[in-house]
Amino acid sequence: MLYQLSYRLPTASIWAGSLGQVNKTWAYERGPIAASFTFRGVSPRNRPSRFAYAFSIVVPDPRNGAGEVMTDKGTKGHLARYWPRFLLIIPFLLVIWVPFYNRVEPVLANIPFFYWYQLAAILIGAAVAIAVYLLEVRIEGTDSGDPADTDSSGTPGDML
Amino acid sequence: MSLNLVAASVFVALFLLVTGLGFAAAHWRKADLNQLHEWGLGGRRFGTVVTWFLLGGDLYTAYTFIAVPALVYGAGAVGFFAVPYTVMIFPILYLIFPKFWAIARERGHVTAADYVRDRFGSRLLALAVAITGIFATMPYIALQLVGMEVVIGALGFPHGGIVGHLPLIIAFVILAAFTYTSGLRAPALIAVVKDILIFVTIFAAIVIIPAKLGGYAAIFAAVPPEKLTLTPPSGDTLGSYSAYATLALGSALALFLYPHSMTGILSASSGKVIRRNAAALSAYSFVLGLIALLGYMAIAAGVEQNPAYEAGFAQYGATFAVPALFLDSFSSWFVGVAFAAIAIGALVPAAIMSIACGNLFTRNLYKEYMRPNCSDADEARMAKIVSLVVKIGAVVFVLAIPKAYAIQLQLLGGIWIIQLLPPIVLGLFTRCFNAHALLLGWVAGITTGTYMAATRGFVSSIYPLEIFGFTLPGYAALYSVVVNILVATAVNLLFNRLSERGRVSSAQ
Numbered sequence: 001m002l003y004q005l006s007y008r009l010p011t012a013s014i015w016a017g018s019l020g021q022v023n024k025t026w027a028y029e030r031g032p033i034a035a036s037f038t039f040r041g042v043s044p045r046n047r048p049s050r051f052a053y054a055f056s057i058v059v060p061d062p063r064n065g066a067g068e069v070m071t072d073k074g075t076k077g078h079l080a081r082y083w084p085r086f087l088l089i090i091p092f093l094l095v096i097w098v099p100f101y102n103r104v105e106p107v108l109a110n111i112p113f114f115y116w117y118q119l120a121a122i123l124i125g126a127a128v129a130i131a132v133y134l135l136e137v138r139i140e141g142t143d144s145g146d147p148a149d150t151d152s153s154g155t156p157g158d159m160l
Numbered sequence: 161m162s163l164n165l166v167a168a169s170v171f172v173a174l175f176l177l178v179t180g181l182g183f184a185a186a187h188w189r190k191a192d193l194n195q196l197h198e199w200g201l202g203g204r205r206f207g208t209v210v211t212w213f214l215l216g217g218d219l220y221t222a223y224t225f226i227a228v229p230a231l232v233y234g235a236g237a238v239g240f241f242a243v244p245y246t247v248m249i250f251p252i253l254y255l256i257f258p259k260f261w262a263i264a265r266e267r268g269h270v271t272a273a274d275y276v277r278d279r280f281g282s283r284l285l286a287l288a289v290a291i292t293g294i295f296a297t298m299p300y301i302a303l304q305l306v307g308m309e310v311v312i313g314a315l316g317f318p319h320g321g322i323v324g325h326l327p328l329i330i331a332f333v334i335l336a337a338f339t340y341t342s343g344l345r346a347p348a349l350i351a352v353v354k355d356i357l358i359f360v361t362i363f364a365a366i367v368i369i370p371a372k373l374g375g376y377a378a379i380f381a382a383v384p385p386e387k388l389t390l391t392p393p394s395g396d397t398l399g400s401y402s403a404y405a406t407l408a409l410g411s412a413l414a415l416f417l418y419p420h421s422m423t424g425i426l427s428a429s430s431g432k433v434i435r436r437n438a439a440a441l442s443a444y445s446f447v448l449g450l451i452a453l454l455g456y457m458a459i460a461a462g463v464e465q466n467p468a469y470e471a472g473f474a475q476y477g478a479t480f481a482v483p484a485l486f487l488d489s490f491s492s493w494f495v496g497v498a499f500a501a502i503a504i505g506a507l508v509p510a511a512i513m514s515i516a517c518g519n520l521f522t523r524n525l526y527k528e529y530m531r532p533n534c535s536d537a538d539e540a541r542m543a544k545i546v547s548l549v550v551k552i553g554a555v556v557f558v559l560a561i562p563k564a565y566a567i568q569l570q571l572l573g574g575i576w577i578i579q580l581l582p583p584i585v586l587g588l589f590t591r592c593f594n595a596h597a598l599l600l601g602w603v604a605g606i607t608t609g610t611y612m613a614a615t616r617g618f619v620s621s622i623y624p625l626e627i628f629g630f631t632l633p634g635y636a637a638l639y640s641v642v643v644n645i646l647v648a649t650a651v652n653l654l655f656n657r658l659s660e661r662g663r664v665s666s667a668q
Contacts, residue, residue: 088251095244095408098401102237102390110377114389118243119449125247126442129254133435159207 084135091125163316164487170496171315171503174357175331178350178504182338185345194537196270199343199544200519202427204265208436210348211428214512215437216444217351218424219249219415222307222506223300225358225451230478232455236387238400240452241407246445248412254438257416258431259588265426271516272422272584273524279587282595283528288602289580290524293419294517296577299569300418301513301554304506305332306563310476311499314483325559331503332510336551339511340544344427347511354508357501362447365454365498369489373460379453382460397631403622406634414578414637419516420509451482458485514550518543568618575609575621578637582648597652605644612636 095101095118104112189205191198206214224242231239260275269275272293277286305328312327338346370376380388393399415421428434463469463484472480486498522543527534534542558566583598612623613636623636 085255088254091247091251095247096405098390098404099392102392102401104389110375110380112380112388114237115240115449115453118240118247119446121247122243122442122445122449125250126439126445129250129439129442132254133439136435159209 081139082136084132084139087128087132090128091121094121094124163318164492164495166492167496167499168315168317170493171500174353174497174500175334175503178353178507179334179338181349181353182334182342182346185338185342185349188345188349193341193343194540196519196522196536196540196543197268199540200270200515201423202344202348204427205429206348206427206433207429208433208440210352211424211433212437212440213351213355214344214348214427215421215424215441217347217354217505217508218420218512219441219509220358220444220448220505221304221509222502223303224448225502225505226307226310226479226482227303228448228452229455229458229482230480232452233458233481234455234478236383237390238404239455240449241404241411242452243445243449244405244408245411245415246442246448248409249415249445250438250442252412253416253425253441254435256585256588257425258434260584261425261428261431261434263588270426271419271520271523272417272580273520276583276587277524277528280583280595280598282599285583285595285599285602286524286528288599289583290520292576292580292602292606293520296573297419297513297517298550298553298557299566299573300420301510301517301550302557302566303570304510304513305554305558306479306566308503308506309558310479311483311502313475314472314480314487315496315499328559329555331507332551332555335507335511336514336548339514339547339551343544344423344512344515347508347515348427350504350511351508354501354504357497358505359447361494361498361501362450364490364494365457365486366450369454369457369461369485372489373457379456379460382462383456396629397624397633399631399633403633403635406638407622410578410635410638410641411574413581413641414574417577417580417584419520420513423512423516423519454482454485458482461485461488463488510551510554514547514554515543517550518545518547521546571618571621572610572613575613575637575640576606578641579605579609579644581641582645586645586648593648593652594655597648597655600651601644601646601648604647605640608643609636609640612640 101114101117103114106113108116186193189203191203193199197203228239228242233239263269263279264275267275267278269278271290273286273290276289277283280286308331309328312331317327318324370379373379373382390400390404393401416425425434428437458464458481463481464473466484466488469480469484469487472484483499486495490498522539526542527539531538579602582593582601586593586598613621616623616636621636622633623639625632625634625639
């Protein structure tokens with residue numbers, strides 16, 4: 001719920017994050033190139049880990065990426081939260097190696113392998129995506145606290 | 161071809177229904193349409209079901225329904241690359257875009273260029289992103305018109321001269337009017353009708369047509385064996401294999417960078433909606449696979465040998481294969497339904513694409529460079545006007561210039577749009593890149609990609625890359641974006657070195 005709290009704050013303080021204001025002013029005086037290096041001056045402790053940054057749906061400071069990470073950080077590790085996403089490699093593996101399926105035999109219901117295999121890959125891809133989604137929902141519990149999952153109308157039930 | 165009266169009546173009736181829906185959409189989930197995010201993003205309130213219809217209508221366009229089976233009809237197995245392509249888009253959608261949505265909602269971004277401007281603090285990079293988006297989308301809108309033109313021609317409306325163009329012009333005036341008044345709500349609502357018609361048509365097609373032709377065995381037997389699978393490469397080349405795989409991968413990476421896909425994604429009401437759709441959109445992919453097979457059914461039905469369709473093939477080439485197949489297999493009223501599905505399938509993406517161009521121009525050119533202090537209402541009005549101008553431009557383009565140019569520009573558009581991958585996607589996942597490096601990478605990518613297409617005379621996007629005497633034919637978009645990333649990384653390392661040295665010397 002950390003996210004919910006910080007969302008109500010004025011924008012400036014949300015994005016200030018762990019990066020000091022002084023540091024930031026310094027950065028902008030030197031233009032965009034310098035700005036993107038300022039995170040080097042921030043102690044690593046206050047920065048989200050590379051892994052967290054790459055896999056989570058956190059909201060980093062869009063200017064320098066060093067802003068406060070607004071997730072359920074601390075309650076669950078990121079690997080524990082996001083491991084199902086590694087399963088999404090499966091659809092790529094199914095179709096990337098063309099010689100494997102460039103053949104006519106075995107024919108299924110009069111349809112050559114090349115065609116029914118790729119149609120089946122769509123169904124497997126969909127099954128994997130559904131599985132990943134359901135696994136993540138289980139891991140998250142009822143309220144993920146993830147900003148990406150908060151309905152913009154603020155109400156549950158975003159079916160329609 | 162004389163006018164098919166029954167089919168044309170059903171077609172016109174469905175078109176009128178959709179027109180009514182388009183205007184009524186302004187009152188659906190009523191809000192102030194003088195706000196850009198209401199007009200251009202539907203207020204970011206579309207839930208799972210509406211987003212499913214909207215993205216489905218957005219990504220699987222009329223041109224897809226015409227061009228994919230036409231490619232399978234003409235070239236055989238290679239046209240089926242559309243299937244692995246749609247397999248690869250779900251993981252990409254799932255992994256990347258909920259995060260993008262969250263940042264865009266938090267920071268009020270309406271376009272990808274808004275995000276880049278905010279993330280890297282560079283007006284120049286944002287300008288590059290906006291212009292790339294607009295240039296890649298314009299020919300895409302024109303191609304929707306090409307899809308529509310084929311079915312209107314197949315209905316037997318007279319062609320040639322001003323009278324021949326009239327149905328197309330009327331359709332686009334209607335489209336322009338309801339997009340202006342209702343914004344993104346119109347295509348979202350119309351997409352529901354369009355998708356129901358498409359699903360009905362395709363399921364009828366895969367049941368009725370094979371039954372008429374003697375089953376799938378007869379259909380595949382009619383296809384020349386060398387077309388049925390890809391030609392296995394020989395010697396020092398990966399031949400058709402690498403071309404097929406890179407086409408699929410490159411197209412999948414490029415898809416969600418298009419402004420109209422972005423608009424569809426940003427209008428969702430939550431990241432969860434996007435994740436659910438990553439699984440649910442596969443229903444369309446499956447239908448696309450079946451649509452691709454219509455190309456073989458057209459071969460088996462021998463439509464090209466049928467004198468009734470001679471004029472159509474002479475006029476539209478292989479793109480006439482599916483309309484001819486429908487005329488051949490369905491009774492007149494159902495031909496009307498099927499053709500309406502394709503024509504409405506052109507309206508939905510064309511509306512979203514013009515809205516996306518309107519958003520980009522207003523946010524990233526007009527407000528950024530011309531009138532920084534314009535009000536919210538001015539902003540929305542400007543976007544509406546631009547959406548009109550873009551559509552008029554597309555109509556003029558299709559009517560005045562040979563169709564081949566629209567197809568070539570669309571091919572180039574795919575190569576250009578993928579160059580936004582580093583600024584948009586890498587920016588989400590790493591903190592390493594700076595704006596100058598990304599801008600130079602963009603320049604390198606656009607140049608290499610355009611050069612590769614030029615060496616093929618702009619008719620093919622497969623570039624035969626040679627590495628140590630080994631030929632690796634592949635999609636120019638994928639090769640050029642690799643160049644883009646390599647240049648961006650190298651320049652970035654250089655900048656890092658220089659800035660560190662500068663910091664050390666200033667500290668001493």
